[in-house]
Amino acid sequence: MTPKEAYLALNLLPGIGPIRVRRLLERFENPQAILTAKRREILDVQGIGEEMAELIGDWENRIDLIEEKRRITEHGISLLTLEDDHYPAALRTIHDPPFLLYMKGSLTSADDAAIGVVGSRRTTHYGRDQAKKLSFQLAKAGFCIVSGLARGIDTAAHEAALAAGGRTIAVLGSGIGNLYPPENQALADRIAESGAVLSEFPVLYVPDKQSFPLRNRIVAGISRGLLVVEAPVRSGSLITANQALEQGRSVFAVPGPIDRPTSEGCHRLIQQGATLVCTVQDVIDELGLEINSLAFDFFPETRESSSKSGENPKRQLDLSDAETKILTELAQGDSTIDSLSEATGINAGKVGATLLQLELKSLIKQLPGKIFTKQI
Numbered sequence: 001m002t003p004k005e006a007y008l009a010l011n012l013l014p015g016i017g018p019i020r021v022r023r024l025l026e027r028f029e030n031p032q033a034i035l036t037a038k039r040r041e042i043l044d045v046q047g048i049g050e051e052m053a054e055l056i057g058d059w060e061n062r063i064d065l066i067e068e069k070r071r072i073t074e075h076g077i078s079l080l081t082l083e084d085d086h087y088p089a090a091l092r093t094i095h096d097p098p099f100l101l102y103m104k105g106s107l108t109s110a111d112d113a114a115i116g117v118v119g120s121r122r123t124t125h126y127g128r129d130q131a132k133k134l135s136f137q138l139a140k141a142g143f144c145i146v147s148g149l150a151r152g153i154d155t156a157a158h159e160a161a162l163a164a165g166g167r168t169i170a171v172l173g174s175g176i177g178n179l180y181p182p183e184n185q186a187l188a189d190r191i192a193e194s195g196a197v198l199s200e201f202p203v204l205y206v207p208d209k210q211s212f213p214l215r216n217r218i219v220a221g222i223s224r225g226l227l228v229v230e231a232p233v234r235s236g237s238l239i240t241a242n243q244a245l246e247q248g249r250s251v252f253a254v255p256g257p258i259d260r261p262t263s264e265g266c267h268r269l270i271q272q273g274a275t276l277v278c279t280v281q282d283v284i285d286e287l288g289l290e291i292n293s294l295a296f297d298f299f300p301e302t303r304e305s306s307s308k309s310g311e312n313p314k315r316q317l318d319l320s321d322a323e324t325k326i327l328t329e330l331a332q333g334d335s336t337i338d339s340l341s342e343a344t345g346i347n348a349g350k351v352g353a354t355l356l357q358l359e360l361k362s363l364i365k366q367l368p369g370k371i372f373t374k375q376i
Contacts, residue, residue: 006031119153127230137167175205225250231265
C-alpha cells in the first residue's frame, strides 16, 4: 500500500479528523504503519479512545477502498497529501490542515498569492456588483480568487475571476462527485480547466452542517487575506472571518447601506478592526504587494486621462469581437445566455464570461431571471 492509499483509507474512516491523524503520525511516522498498528499501540495515542482504536484496527471491514479509488478515477480526481510539493503552502500552517485533498484541476505556485472572497448566499444587486468588480480586479492584479462555490457572493467571485482570465480555487463542503449546489456543476467544470476544485471529503459525500465550517477553514487557510463582501450578522462568512483571524490572516470587509441587514455583518467586522474596502487598492495596500496595472486598465474611470477628457469612459473601451457581437444583439432587445449563444454562434460558457465583462464595464445589466439588457 502506498502512503497516498493509506491516507485515503484513513480519510474514509468516520470521525478520525486531521488532528487525530497528526497525533497518530507523531507516534507511527507514516500512514501505512497506523493501519497495521496493534490496538494497544493505537490506544497509547492521545485523543484515541476504545471506539476509534477499534475502528482503525478493523478499517478493512469498515470502508470500501477499492470502490473509492474507482470513483476517483471515474471523476478525473487527483489526490494531494501534506507530503506533496503542490499542497498549498499557506494551508500547511493552520492548526488542523486536511491531511488529504481531493482535486480536479491543478494548483500552481501563482496560487500562493490567493485571497478568499466570501459573502451571503442571499445577495442584493449591490453585493453581487461589488463581488464581481473586486474579484475581477484582484484576479487581474494577479491574485488567485478562493471561495466556496456557494450561491450568491461565492458564485459571483468565481465567475469574475474566470472572466478576468485569472485563476480561481473552489473549496467544496461536499464530495466532488456530489457537488453542492448542483446548479454550479458547469461553473465547477470551468474552474477545473484553469484552476482547481478542492474537497477534503470522499467523492460522494453529502454536505451537512458540519462540513461547511470545515470547508470554510480551508478557504481562509489557503488565502493571504479574506474579503467579506456582503453578510448579515448570523452568517457563515463571519465564521470564516473568525477562522481567518485565528489563522493570522488579514480580514477585509465591504461596507454597505447602514439600514440593510445584509451588510450588518460587514459593518460589525469593520468595527472589530477589519480593513474597510472601497477599492481594490485598499486590499493591495494592506497586504503590501505590487499591483499589476492591468487591474485598473480595465476600468477607464480609474484612469486620470478619462476623468480629464470629459468623454464618456464607456466609449473609450476597446471591445472584443465577442463583446461587440453580444452588444449588437442586445441592442435589438433583452435576451438570455442561451438565446445570445444561438444568435451569435458563441458557446454558452463564453457568452456568460463575456456578459460579465460587459456588465463590469457598465455596458449591460442583468435583470431578474438571468435576462440581460443593454445599458442606455
